[in-house]
Amino acid sequence: MKIATFNINGIKARIEALPRWLAAATPDVVCLQEIKSVDESFPREMFEDMGYRVETHGQKGFNGVAILSRLPLEEVVRGLPGDPADEQARWIEATVMGAVPLRICGLYLPNGNPAPGPKYDYKLAWMARMEARVRALLALEEPFLCLGDYNVIPQREDAAKPDAWLEDALFLPQTRAAYRRILNLGMTEAFRARVQGPGHYSFWDYQANAWERNNGIRIDHVLLSPQAADLLRDVQIDREVRAGDKPSDHVPVWVEIAA
DNA sequence: ATGGCTAGGCTCCCTAGA
Numbered sequence: 001m002k003i004a005t006f007n008i009n010g011i012k013a014r015i016e017a018l019p020r021w022l023a024a025a026t027p028d029v030v031c032l033q034e035i036k037s038v039d040e041s042f043p044r045e046m047f048e049d050m051g052y053r054v055e056t057h058g059q060k061g062f063n064g065v066a067i068l069s070r071l072p073l074e075e076v077v078r079g080l081p082g083d084p085a086d087e088q089a090r091w092i093e094a095t096v097m098g099a100v101p102l103r104i105c106g107l108y109l110p111n112g113n114p115a116p117g118p119k120y121d122y123k124l125a126w127m128a129r130m131e132a133r134v135r136a137l138l139a140l141e142e143p144f145l146c147l148g149d150y151n152v153i154p155q156r157e158d159a160a161k162p163d164a165w166l167e168d169a170l171f172l173p174q175t176r177a178a179y180r181r182i183l184n185l186g187m188t189e190a191f192r193a194r195v196q197g198p199g200h201y202s203f204w205d206y207q208a209n210a211w212e213r214n215n216g217i218r219i220d221h222v223l224l225s226p227q228a229a230d231l232l233r234d235v236q237i238d239r240e241v242r243a244g245d246k247p248s249d250h251v252p253v254w255v256e257i258a259a
Numbered sequence: 260a261t262g263g264c265t266a267g268g269c270t271c272c273c274t275a276g277a
Contacts, residue, residue: 165277
């Protein structure tokens with residue numbers, strides 16, 4: 001089963017590029033971030049016509065996440081548990097009903113800039129809530145994945161110019177430590193389980209010819225529970241998508257799972 | 260890089276992104 005994450009930076013703006021990638025890559029499950037749409041405005045029929053079930057958790061203007069799946073989805077949860085007052089649409093969970101039921105968590109972790117400040121406080125609080133949710137899911141001892149736009153640069157090798165990010169919310173020591181706390185619960189980061197070394201990115205800024213200069217960062221990640229890590233067969237970053245017509249500033253990242 | 264571009268709001272400039 002091929003499972004992907006893709007921050008599309010607006011469903012309306014990606015109304016051609018997203019179906020183009022789906023047709024070429026044929027993923028079974030896709031977690032989308034930054035749909036920038038309310039549920040009622042999401043063009044679900046377009047994806048249903050391509051064979052996908054569609055579950056959205058949108059909001060007006062910003063954020064918004066969704067799951068597309070060729071297999072039935074059950075037990076959909078919208079919103080990251082732990083703060084009923086949080087109105088930002090950044091988390092959606094569902095169980096993909098294949099031969100092995102697979103819990104999928106699609107996430108759009110807060111950017112957090114500028115740091116320090118209230119936006120950074122929100123990022124760290126959100127990461128603490130995610131840690132609690134992952135801890136609860138791990139207790140079930142079942143295969144599950146948390147994939148999405150983490151807005152975390154894990155290590156220096158994950159940025160073309162790491163020194164430019166030292167004061168940024170994506171790369172501050174506190175951010176990286178909070179991310180490691182989630183990994184240290186027992187989660188496996190799929191890409192680094194398979195690929196070593198620098199030069200692998202998932203985001204290139206629209207500004208300053210960042211793509212042409214390969215000035216990128218790797219911030220879109222797939223985390224696997226121990227039972228899901230047992231099933232990992234492949235992981236890829238579809239970097240060539242960034243060179244297509246009217247691209248998102250992120251590219252898809254996907255895993256192949258033996259399930 | 261004190262923001263060079265992109266997206267969405269309900270706009271003719273603002274916020275937000277990373």
